Amino acid sequence: MRTAILxxxxxxxxxxxxxxxxxxxxxxxxxxxxxxxxxxxxxxxAAGALPRIDRLSVPPAGRETARLLxxxxxxxxxxxxxxxxxxxxxxxxxxxxxFVALAGALIAVPVWIATRTLFGQAAAGLAAxxxxxVPAHLVRSYGYWFRYDxxxxxxxxxHVALACVALASLSSRSRQLAAAGSALALVAAVATWRVSLxxxxxxxxxxxxxxATRGCEPGVRAWWTWSLVLATAGFAVTPYLVATRFVVSPxxxxxxxxxxxxxxxxxxSRGTLARSGAxxxxxxxxxxxxxxxxxxxxxxxxxxxAARLGVAHGHDAVAALMLEIQELYPMSPLEFLLARDELVxxxxxxxxxxxxxxxxxxxxxxxxxxxxxxxxxxVATMCAALMxxxxxxxxxxxxxxPLACVVLGGLFAQGLAPPRPSARVPARAPQPARGGxxxxxxxVACGAVTWIAGVAHAAGAFSHLGADExxxxxxxxxxxxxxxxxxxxxxxxxxxxxRGGRASLCDGLIEDDxxxxxxxxxxxxxxxxxxxxxxxxxxxxxxxxxxxxxxxSLESxxxxxxDPVAGKILRGEPLIEGVxxxxxxxxxxxxxxxxPGFRRAFVSGGWSVWQRVGGTP
Numbered sequence: 001m002r003t004a005i006l007x008x009x010x011x012x013x014x015x016x017x018x019x020x021x022x023x024x025x026x027x028x029x030x031x032x033x034x035x036x037x038x039x040x041x042x043x044x045x046a047a048g049a050l051p052r053i054d055r056l057s058v059p060p061a062g063r064e065t066a067r068l069l070x071x072x073x074x075x076x077x078x079x080x081x082x083x084x085x086x087x088x089x090x091x092x093x094x095x096x097x098x099f100v101a102l103a104g105a106l107i108a109v110p111v112w113i114a115t116r117t118l119f120g121q122a123a124a125g126l127a128a129x130x131x132x133x134v135p136a137h138l139v140r141s142y143g144y145w146f147r148y149d150x151x152x153x154x155x156x157x158x159h160v161a162l163a164c165v166a167l168a169s170l171s172s173r174s175r176q177l178a179a180a181g182s183a184l185a186l187v188a189a190v191a192t193w194r195v196s197l198x199x200x201x202x203x204x205x206x207x208x209x210x211x212a213t214r215g216c217e218p219g220v221r222a223w224w225t226w227s228l229v230l231a232t233a234g235f236a237v238t239p240y241l242v243a244t245r246f247v248v249s250p251x252x253x254x255x256x257x258x259x260x261x262x263x264x265x266x267x268x269s270r271g272t273l274a275r276s277g278a279x280x281x282x283x284x285x286x287x288x289x290x291x292x293x294x295x296x297x298x299x300x301x302x303x304x305x306a307a308r309l310g311v312a313h314g315h316d317a318v319a320a321l322m323l324e325i326q327e328l329y330p331m332s333p334l335e336f337l338l339a340r341d342e343l344v345x346x347x348x349x350x351x352x353x354x355x356x357x358x359x360x361x362x363x364x365x366x367x368x369x370x371x372x373x374x375x376x377x378x379v380a381t382m383c384a385a386l387m388x389x390x391x392x393x394x395x396x397x398x399x400x401x402p403l404a405c406v407v408l409g410g411l412f413a414q415g416l417a418p419p420r421p422s423a424r425v426p427a428r429a430p431q432p433a434r435g436g437x438x439x440x441x442x443x444v445a446c447g448a449v450t451w452i453a454g455v456a457h458a459a460g461a462f463s464h465l466g467a468d469e470x471x472x473x474x475x476x477x478x479x480x481x482x483x484x485x486x487x488x489x490x491x492x493x494x495x496x497x498x499r500g501g502r503a504s505l506c507d508g509l510i511e512d513d514x515x516x517x518x519x520x521x522x523x524x525x526x527x528x529x530x531x532x533x534x535x536x537x538x539x540x541x542x543x544x545x546x547x548x549x550x551x552x553s554l555e556s557x558x559x560x561x562x563d564p565v566a567g568k569i570l571r572g573e574p575l576i577e578g579v580x581x582x583x584x585x586x587x588x589x590x591x592x593x594x595x596p597g598f599r600r601a602f603v604s605g606g607w608s609v610w611q612r613v614g615g616t617p
Contacts, residue, residue, distance in 0.1 A: 014105025014132030021461040022097050022143045028463050034146040035498035044078040059485045059503035066239035072191040097143030103150035104141025107131050114161035115406045119413035127409030130447040133454030136342045136397035144463035152193025157402040159185040166223040168375040179226035187234030204255045206381040212276045216268030228259045250290030257282040317520040324556045331394045342397050344453040345446045346404040353407050415440030468605030475602040476500035488547035490519045505543045526585035527561040535597040548588045550606025
């Protein structure tokens with residue numbers, strides 16, 4: 001009963017934190033990505049199902065959303081709103097805010113399950129309470145931020161938590177049930193959030209590591225077999241994975257073939273070298289078979305890594321585009337260790353955890369890591385992989401945050417644990433291990449600091465478009481024909497579709513190959529010295545209006561186009577009048593010169609709307 005009360009209280013506080021910005025400003029707006037997803041939920045409610053073709057995206061043909069994105073979020077949110085409406089709450093905006101806030105706050109449950117399984121009841125309570133306030137997760141699950149992150153992180157963490165139960169259980173029935181639940185949580189996560197696919201290579205790496213070093217462990221075999229069977233069935237009917245033939249991709253073939261090895265005692269009973277050789281053979285077979293069977297699509301993790309590490313030769317427009325996306329920015333080591341808006345002190349906790357555990361349980365060694373039980377080994381593998389990814393892409397910190405809380409709870413439990421029996425020390429009443437009291441107190445202090453940072457962030461969060469952008473979008477909605485196609489920068493496209501109600505030449509869905517081509521072409525045309533390329537691009541797709549943002553977007557467009565102006569802006573150097581400023585986009589932004597083929601129809605601050613006039617050049 002006390003556990004249920006604690007979890008209910010943690011979830012309630014988590015919901016309150018995530019809705020605090022909405023209550024403080026009832027006029028909150030869902031902008032950018034949130035505006036796009038909220039629009040699709042509205043269309044799902046209006047049509048009874050998500051329309052197959054989204055006519056406001058990549059016009060005139062439109063976008064087949066389900067082939068490019070996981071669409072589970074839209075159906076789940078629509079069902080939630082129908083339930084809320086039946087109870088009298090008919091405002092879709094608030095239903096979506098509550099949906100996100102609840103999904104974010106429920107992170108306390110899988111964190112409690114994982115920590116309870118690994119470290120006990122007291123540790124689980126601390127971890128669950130801290131988890132609802134970690135800024136890295138909190139800032140991506142505010143009510144106004146209606147995106148995949150909150151339900152996606154919840155489901156991935158549930159997948160890991162139930163995997164821990166399956167790997168640690170001594171009961172065959174409990175092991176099988178937990179393993180099946182873990183697999184279903186993974187399927188649901190992948191059907192909701194593309195980033196959830198990151199869990200798969202980490203899982204595969206863990207299974208391969210355990211097989212190479214420990215052979216055919218019954219717990220790992222049961223868990224991974226359930227994952228393979230149910231996930232393969234689920235992935236085979238998930239449209240965006242079907243479109244890329246994911247179930248016959250090299251990654252999933254490695255997963256399946258490595259799982260098969262767990263059922264071959266003749267290989268599992270051999271030495272580490274033989275088992276490693278078998279895994280290497282599996283990887284080669286999967287790479288050859290998968291490469292010939294799959295089709296490319298969207299932006300993959302290898303492509304993102306290549307862009308982040310700068311391994312491309314010459315100017316790569318797509319890489320430059322990805323590097324302009326804020327969620328894909330890297331996180332410096334200092335930010336990882338002590339960032340108020342991310343992991344606060346939990347990054348430092350993760351780095352120091354092996355040494356803290358070692359102080360009370362003995363120095364960590366490779367042999368000790370190999371001999372570790374599978375459940376804590378899985379969490380350690382997940383943490384290590386996500387820590388590396390978070391340094392490259394800040395967005396991954398949302399996945400890492402719940403597991404950091406599990407580790408924090410483990411350190412608290414470790415500090416309270418009695419020392420191991422020793423032949424040199426007479427038997428006595430259980431006491432905390434050496435240095436245990438400071439470790440337990442430090443864990444509580446870190447949790448308190450994280451909590452304070454989360455509350456402080458919630459107190460200052462808000463969501464609104466700028467006044468000039470709002471006026472420009474209102475002009476588009478009221479003064480352009482309903483069937484008009486509007487050209488604008490990709491990071492404005494979602495708001496144009498949602499608030500302007502007009503088809504956008506390109507928007508923020510970089511996973512869409514056609515959309516990426518348009519972004520690159522539009523940015524290149526805007527950085528030309530004459531408007532010929534821009535006119536041809538607009539005429540090709542029937543765009544008769546142009547929505548131009550303020551000058552803060554100049555650097556991003558120049559970076560994608562490979563224009564040296566981008567470097568000057570980043571270095572803070574002044575632009576040379578008539579040389580660096582002789583660009584179509586600059587003239588459109590400043591209104592300092594006529595742009596043949598376009599007439600300015602509206603201006604508010606730095607934002608303007610232009611109409612296509614005249615014939616084709």
